[in-house]
Amino acid sequence: MEIHEFVKKYKLSQKEGVDIWKHKQSGKHILTHDACTKIANIENIYTDNIECLHSSDGSIRLLITMIKKEDGDSCKKEVTIGEASKENVKMSGGYLGCMAEKRGKDRAILKLINAYEHGIASEIEADDYQYQGVEKTIIKNEESVKDDESNIDDIIEASNGVKVVDDMEIIFGRNKGKMVSECDKKYQKWLSTSELDFKTFKNPDGSLKVDEIKKLNDCAKYYLEVNN
8 A cells, every 4th residue: 555545545634743754764654643543443443451561660561452343243353562661751750551552552553454564653662753843744645745834833833842851641622642742832822821620630529630730731831931
């Protein structure tokens, strides 16, 4: 399958840095975690089981089983490992379990659709795969064309540009599943000024989860300050 056919089949954005881009050093096409999730939904791929093989303060290893429903009652299974450690996750506070799960799931999804055979990988499989900026080219049909000035601002907002000191996963709303650092600046600005009084931030007794609210706010404020 040609890359332009892959992009069309899974309805991926051709805007650089949104769903997919070409990694200059390796020549691979790199997918975002959100794009992998989109593909899983289209292909009827779901998580069957997650088993913790190892967990410590410095690392975690998960055994992840994912299923792809096919015609009739048949299905295809993929079992893979998702790993994360303080050495390969560039954020303090850890969130190693979340990253290990993402890595394992993305790897299983791409294996189930034979994406690796076409030189396609997920951005979270290696730090070097992270989108670096507007100097790369966008995928359009069989050609790669230089990006123009009309969407440079959008690309910068989508990719942001620095690593946050202490990141946190969004657990509600349209950005659910993303890290604060992965969200656009408009959302980060709202997040940094909002009181976040949502049901997801309340304890069973009705009190607010103050620490989580504060951390999300502080993280968004930090990211905005660095990028402005």
